[in-house]
Amino acid sequence: DIVMTQSPATLSVSPGERATLSCRASQSVSSNVAWYQQKLGQAPRLLIYNAFTRATGVPARFSGRVSGTEFTLTISSLQSEDFAVYYCQQYHNWCTFGQGTKLEIK
């Protein structure tokens, strides 16, 4: 099975600053990675698919990058509604989720 490892587990950032979340795949997954945002008590919400394509309605401050098996989600200027848990997912070989990164207010 492909393992997706997210780092850090918790990230403390001030509103208005940039946040960078990482996800490493244990083997090649091409660009078959998505990012989801989950707020407490809610279902996950698709943010990014195919490593860097924003889903419909997702603000431009969210961006995805890929370098080999390293995937990055960047939020350029944090808004209050961005503090949540973020998951990466590979769908190159069925599906695996990372363990999540909690983005909290500093």
Added chain:
Amino acid sequence: QVQLVQSGGEVKEPGASVKVSCRASGYSFTSHGFHWVRQAPGQGLEWMGWISAYNGNTKSAQNFQGRVTLTIDTSTTTTYMELRSLRSDDTAVYYCARDAANGYNDFWGPGTLVTVSS
């Protein structure tokens, strides 16, 4: 608009089975498959399996093989997830999610809490 409506919460005893439904609307039902994902309290997302709404083909995660059954009813645009031999560590919110036709999930149901307790 796309909507996924799931059945209500369940409380089951260890060893029992549970069947969760997910009714879809707002798009051509057979054009997209479904994934089932669960989330134990305070934990991350765990993929359980996938089913094609076109032909009913399924794929289950290894952790659930032999214990989970995914089905489709095209007449009611509903997909079902049945989990058998429930244990206390099956206590979780169970989500259905639409496959965007490439493996990622573009729409999610609100989740169904299944509690396993004696």
